[in-house]
Structure formats: C-alpha cells, structure tokens
Amino acid sequence: MAVVEAIGVRKSFGHTEVLRGVDLTVEQGQVVCMLGPSGAGKSTFLRCVNHLETIDSGRIWVDGVPVGFRQHNGKLHELREKDVAAQRRHIGMVFQRFNLFPHRTALENIVEGPVQVLGVPVAKARADALALLERVGLAEKASAYPRQLSGGQQQRVAIARSLAMKPKLMLFDEPTSALDPELVGEVLDVMVSLAREGMTMIVVTHEVGFARSVADQVVFMVDGAIVESGPPEQVLDNPQQPRTRQFLAKVF
Amino acid sequence: MASSDLEVVPLRHWGRWVGAAAIVAVLGGLFAAFVDAKIIWADVPEFFLHETMLEGLLNTIVLAVCAQAGAIVLGVVIALMRLSANPVARWFAVGYIWLFRGLPVLLQILVWFNLALVFEHISIPMLFEAKTNVLVTAFVAALLGLGLNESAYMAEIVRAGLTSVDPGQVEAAKSIGMTPSLTLRRVVLPQAMRVIIPPTGNNFINMLKGTSMASVIGFLELVHAANNIASRNLEVMETLLAAAAWYMVLVSIASVGQHYLERRYGRG
Numbered sequence: 001m002a003v004v005e006a007i008g009v010r011k012s013f014g015h016t017e018v019l020r021g022v023d024l025t026v027e028q029g030q031v032v033c034m035l036g037p038s039g040a041g042k043s044t045f046l047r048c049v050n051h052l053e054t055i056d057s058g059r060i061w062v063d064g065v066p067v068g069f070r071q072h073n074g075k076l077h078e079l080r081e082k083d084v085a086a087q088r089r090h091i092g093m094v095f096q097r098f099n100l101f102p103h104r105t106a107l108e109n110i111v112e113g114p115v116q117v118l119g120v121p122v123a124k125a126r127a128d129a130l131a132l133l134e135r136v137g138l139a140e141k142a143s144a145y146p147r148q149l150s151g152g153q154q155q156r157v158a159i160a161r162s163l164a165m166k167p168k169l170m171l172f173d174e175p176t177s178a179l180d181p182e183l184v185g186e187v188l189d190v191m192v193s194l195a196r197e198g199m200t201m202i203v204v205t206h207e208v209g210f211a212r213s214v215a216d217q218v219v220f221m222v223d224g225a226i227v228e229s230g231p232p233e234q235v236l237d238n239p240q241q242p243r244t245r246q247f248l249a250k251v252f
Numbered sequence: 253m254a255s256s257d258l259e260v261v262p263l264r265h266w267g268r269w270v271g272a273a274a275i276v277a278v279l280g281g282l283f284a285a286f287v288d289a290k291i292i293w294a295d296v297p298e299f300f301l302h303e304t305m306l307e308g309l310l311n312t313i314v315l316a317v318c319a320q321a322g323a324i325v326l327g328v329v330i331a332l333m334r335l336s337a338n339p340v341a342r343w344f345a346v347g348y349i350w351l352f353r354g355l356p357v358l359l360q361i362l363v364w365f366n367l368a369l370v371f372e373h374i375s376i377p378m379l380f381e382a383k384t385n386v387l388v389t390a391f392v393a394a395l396l397g398l399g400l401n402e403s404a405y406m407a408e409i410v411r412a413g414l415t416s417v418d419p420g421q422v423e424a425a426k427s428i429g430m431t432p433s434l435t436l437r438r439v440v441l442p443q444a445m446r447v448i449i450p451p452t453g454n455n456f457i458n459m460l461k462g463t464s465m466a467s468v469i470g471f472l473e474l475v476h477a478a479n480n481i482a483s484r485n486l487e488v489m490e491t492l493l494a495a496a497a498w499y500m501v502l503v504s505i506a507s508v509g510q511h512y513l514e515r516r517y518g519r520g
Contacts, residue, residue, distance in 0.1 A: 050427065052427075081431065082431045085426065088426060088427060089428070089429030093424075102443065102520045103442050145520040147520065
C-alpha cells in the first residue's frame with residue numbers, strides 16, 4: 001500500500017487557486033522531490049499532506065487514512081483539531097525556518113514530542129534524544145539553546161525532533177533555503193543518510209543535485225499542477241516539457 | 253606631521269557637573285525642609301508597626317493578590333475569546349474590555365458595593381441564592397471592582413503576548429502531534445510570557461496602590477488604617493508617612509519579584 005496517495009487535490013486562497021488537481025503516489029521507502037518555481041504550490045501541497053492546510057476537494061490518504069477527515073457515508077467529514085493531532089504524530093515535518101522551540105534546549109526540543117504527546121518516560125526519551133543528536137552529529141550541543149546554534153545545526157536538531165516521533169513519513173519544506181550556502185551540505189548529508197535508511201520522504205527543494213542523487217521520483221510543478229514527473233534521470237536530464245527545461249536552465 | 257605620541261585630551265563635560273550640583277542642592281534643600289517641618293518623626297515607626305496598620309497591611313496584600321490573580325485568569329480567558337474563531341465570543345470579549353476598561357475603578361467599586369440597592373437577592377436558579385448585602389461585603393465589592401477592571405487590561409496584555417509568538421511555533425507543535433491545549437500550554441504561553449510579564453508587573457504595582465480606593469467603602473486597608481489611627485491622635489501626616497513606607501516596601505518586593513520572573517522566562 002502506498003504511504004501517500006493524493007488524487008485531484010485542489011486548494012484556493014481566496015480567489016487564487018494554488019492547487020489545481022494534484023495527483024501523487026508515494027510508495028513505502030520512496031523519496032519524492034518536488035521542484036518548480038516559487039508560487040507553484042509545492043509547499044502548499046506539502047502542508048495539505050499533514051492537514052496544516054485544509055484541501056477544498058480531492059483526497060489525500062496517508063498510510064490508508066484520509067488525513068484531517070473521517071470517511072462516512074461517502075463523504076469526508078473534517079475532524080476536530082484534537083483528532084487531527086493524533087494523525088499527525090507519525091508524519092514528521094521539517095520547516096524552512098526550522099521553528100525550533102526557542103525556550104527549550106536542543107535536547108528538550110527533541111524530548112518534547114515523545115514525552116508530552118506519546119507519553120514516553122522522560123529517562124527513555126532523553127536517552128533516545130541523545131542518540132538522535134549523535135546521529136545528526138550534534139551530541140555535544142544537547143544543552144545549547146537554538147539561538148546559540150547555527151542555521152545548519154538548528155535544522156539538524158529540527159530533523160532529530162521529527163525523527164523522535166518515529167515517523168512513517170517525513171515532509172521537508174525547503175529545508176535548506178534559509179541557510180548560508182556553506183551550511184547546506186551538513187543538512188543535506190543528514191537527509192541523504194535518512195533516505196538511504198529507507199525513510200519515506202517528500203522533499204520540496206531547489207537542490208537539484210540532492211534530487212538527482214537520492215530521489216526515486218522527481219515531480220515538477222508549475223501554477224498549481226504537476227507538469228512532469230518521473231525518475232530523476234528522465235525529468236532532470238531529459239525533460240519533455242518546455243517549462244521544465246526553462247526552469248532547469250535557470251537553476252543550473 | 254604624523255607623530256605617534258600626541259596626548260589625547262578627553263572632552264570635558266562641564267554641563268554634567270553643573271547639572272549634578274543643581275540636583276544635589278535641590279535634594280539638600282528638600283531634606284532640610286523636612287527636618288524643620290512640624291513632623292514628629294519619632295512617632296512614625298510606632299504607627300508603622302501599629303496593630304491597626306498591620307491589619308491594614310495584611311488586607312491590602314490579600315486584596316491586591318486576589319484581585320490580580322483573578323484578573324490574570326479572567327484575562328487569559330477573555331484574550332482567548334478575543335482571538336477565537338467564534339464571532340460571538342470575539343464580540344463579547346471586545347464589549348467586556350470596552351466596559352470594564354472604560355469605567356473608573358472607584359466608580360466600579362461603588363457600584364458593586366451598592367448593588368443591594370437594586371438587587372436584593374443574587375441567585376442562580378436552582379443552584380444558589382443569597383442576600384446581596386450579605387454576599388457583597390466591602391472586600392467582595394473591592395475585589396470585583398479592582399479585579400474586573402484589571403482583567404480587561406490583562407486581556408489586552410495576554411492578547412499582545414499570544415500574538416507576538418511566531419505562527420511557525422504553532423505549526424511545529426502541530427507537526428509533532430500536539431493538541432491545541434498542549435500547544436498553548438507548552439509552546440505558546442511560555443513564549444508569550446516574555447511579552448506578558450513586564451506590563452503585568454507594572455499593573456500589579458498599580459493594583460497594590462489601587463487597593464487604597466477600597467478605603468472609600470470602609471475596607472480596612474493601609475490608607476483606611478492610617479486614617480483610623482489619625483482620627484484618634486490627630487497625627488495625620490505621621491500616620492500617612494507610615495502607610496507610605498509600607499507601600500514602598502510592597503512595591504519594592506513586587507519589583508524584585510518581577511525581575512526574577514523576567515529572568516525565568518527570558519531563557520533561551
């Protein structure tokens with residue numbers, strides 16, 4: 001069964017239609033990279049997957065469940081925030097601006113979800129969190145507050161915070177766009193190793209090199225619709241659509 | 253012409269010396285005036301520790317703390333209503349703030365104290381019933397007047413604090429599966445506290461002094477205590493000075509407390 005199955009997803013903000021019928025299937029262990037000019041609706045689509053935005057029509061199933069909704073008598077009934085929260089537990093999300101909790105240390109940021117949401121005992125959660133910090137190469141920063149960390153370090157802590165919830169799916173919303181160029185690599189390295197370990201991931205990015213090396217599927221979006229998708233060697237090296245060619249010519 | 257050892261002459265701030273001398277002269281004059289004034293200084297410490305004064309002190313503290321605590325709780329509720337998606341709740345909050353912030357505290361205290369003139373009984377059908385003049389004592393009237401007025405201010409302070417938190421924080425909390433109430437408690441409020449504490453400390457200091465208005469309805473707080481003592485010995489200024497000293501003590505303690513609270517929530 002596919003981890004993510006999106007069919008005909010539409011979404012408008014006021015009179016602007018940002019998503020005009022997006023279809024996407026992500027299989028277990030796949031990495032999907034979404035490329036496209038800004039304003040194409042990539043981030044909006046990603047935010048619909050964990051119901052940070054409510055879709056207007058279509059459907060998005062994650063792990064066999066319509067996120068944010070309950071299916072009843074052939075209709076999708078929107079769930080209460082409390083119930084959506086339970087569905088989001090195992091969908092990790094990494095933001096462009098990190099969004100670490102500034103009043104908590106790196107370790108406390110990671111422990112927060114397991115302890116408060118999943119009810120993991122504090123000692124166990126701390127041990128797990130330290131292991132995660134080790135994994136993203138920041139074991140020595142456990143007691144640092146976010147403002148004492150560089151952008152790249154903050155983003156790695158943010159990834160560890162998501163992983164602490166043992167997600168079945170990870171959503172990355174332009175995870176390196178707010179970083180200084182020399183810090184991009186350390187974050188991409190963590191994401192590459194995650195991909196290699198078989199994490200199912202949807203990554204909105206402008207990093208074509210990353211897409212080429214780890215993506216199973218590259219999706220190119222323009223004006224709220226997918227214009228081209230397929231394996232990276234096809235979409236990136238031999239694009240069929242003129243819009244894709246124009247975009248890639250500018251990015252390189 | 254470049255020479256490495258030219259002497260540097262700092263700018264002389266003559267104006268500062270003149271200003272400082274003027275301030276010292278004024279303070280000295282004031283001090284001398286008070287020493288010569290017809291004040292029996294030796295009696296002030298006695299009134300400071302007078303039994304009635306201490307009773308007034310205790311009542312002042314209890315009234316200020318209860319009114320402020322109630323105002324904080326109510327303020328959070330009204331602020332959440334003000335920010336709610338429910339338009340009726342929003343309009344109720346706007347009206348509440350408009351009313352209780354708009355009326356003078358003294359007038360509000362007097363209205364509560366005289367409530368029995370218009371409502372003989374207060375009742376919630378089938379749950380509760382009482383005679384108004386038994387229920388609304390001077391303390392209760394002062395508590396309602398001060399507390400409700402303060403809650404309107406607190407609502408605006410809390411709203412400012414809540415809206416100061418980056419919306420990305422709420423999204424991050426949602427992304428790890430936090431419910432709205434958990435998000436408020438663990439993520440939003442702790443960060444809002446940085447914005448909420450300084451004006452709340454300010455308001456609490458105002459509250460400590462505002463309790464003096466309860467003297468008008470006969471509540472025995474510091475000013476009323478001072479008046480009571482003075483009515484027996486006619487040493488009006490001496491008793492007022494003793495009360496003033498207690499206000500300064502209370503305000504100083506509150507300031508120190510605010511400092512520590514700010515440090516506690518300033519982490520990170």
